[in-house]
Amino acid sequence: MMKKGRGLAFLVGATLLGVWMSSCQNLSSAALGYVNRDSIEGIEQEEIVQIKKPLLLDKWDSLQKNQIHFVVDTLKPIDIKTQKKMLKDSLRREFDKKPKHVFLTFDDGPLVGSAAIDSLAKAKNIKVNVFLVGRHASVIKGRKRDLANYEKNPLVACYNHSYTHAYNKYSHFYSNPVTAFEDFEKNEKELNLKHKIVRLPGRNIWIYDNVRKIDLQSGASTADMLFANGYKIYGWDVEWRINSLTGVPVQSLESVYTKMRNFLNYQSSMTPNNVILLMHDDMFQTKKGQQLLAGLIDSLKKENYHFEFMQDYPIKY
Ligand SMILES: [Zn+2]
Known part of the structure; x- marks a missing residue:
């Protein structure tokens, strides 16, 4: 489920990025008359990294406030309570890797x-x-x-x-x-x-x-x-x-x-x-x-x- 969630975030992010990129390209094309692929690829990568790595804290807060929507998979059913616990534990492990x-x-x-x-x-x-x-x-x-x-x-x-x-x-x-x-x-x-x-x-x-x-x-x-x-x-x-x-x-x-x-x-x-x-x-x-x-x-x-x-x-x- 977590992978699915991240995948979705990535997809939304990628779509948004596409919109942002095209407007950006239009701007640079209009201003410079050409598009520098290298720099745009560089920006693209940076942007994707940001989308894939939201703050742990934001996810933590959403979990605490019950704002995360969990779905029980029919093929591999895991009840919502267990999913919540798994996400909480995995966030805790991530926090533990950071300075205190x-x-x-x-x-x-x-x-x-x-x-x-x-x-x-x-x-x-x-x-x-x-x-x-x-x-x-x-x-x-x-x-x-x-x-x-x-x-x-x-x-x-x-x-x-x-x-x-x-x-x-x-x-x-x-x-x-x-x-x-x-x-x-x-x-x-x-x-x-x-x-x-x-x-x-x-x-x-x-x-x-x-x-x-x-x-x-x-x-x-x-x-x-x-x-x-x-x-x-x-x-x-x-x-x-x-x-x-x-x-x-x-x-x-x-x-x-x-x-x-x-x-x-x-x-x-x-x-x-x-x-x-x-x-x-x-x-x-x-x-x-x-x-x-x-x-x-x-x-x-x-x-x-x-x-x-x-x-x-x-x-x-
Ligand atoms: Zn006092």
Whole structure:
């Protein structure tokens, strides 16, 4: 069935290519008075390769959304459920051949703990992402210094987590989307943020490209308004919590690492081969917390995962 599907795509593609080629030939004939066969053959080949190799992700999404039409062959009947599983498995094998990407994201900084993240990014030579709260940098001198260090570290990408963090009163904050929106705008201005990339305080909401995933309705209007104004809103796939004062993890290092690996191996994250981990800056104010983070980074490095910036999310195959 898969071969048949590809064959059909090829046929449609070839027909389209024919139409495109003839108009192209007409153009070049009219303009140049002759047709260069070599270059057209070159284009033809390139075009066919593109048609034969659509993004794995597109096929994956179509399968997830039940948009692929399966037919049971009368000569060699395979039920639809089995066909679906076979296609899913074959896509998984294809994804597994591609690189896997991890996005370490740290929220609420600058806070005590930010300096350790900044140093670890340099020591381990990995890219990290910080979603910043401007108000935290406005009062205490030490936090201003942490922010400045983030800004000058090329391995740290700075993004928007609102200016006030809703003063931790989320429903009230999101009940007025206009003032909430202005709070993000203020943060962007105060911190001179280069990217229109946002994470909403207290909400795991995603809106980017053609994706819209809302965990709690309160917050959706603010997110829609941000998206309409050119922002991308990203949530997270996996969260790690460590007690900020004691350094005792709520989820062990092994369990977080295993969860990330499973998400990547079983394509269960928002985008296959991409996984976003949420942490908070204050988790790394103790030696114990810092050692745990270093340990996680080492484990992820051993798997040859690529550490990425959120501005490059999602990395599609
Ligand atoms: Zn937060």
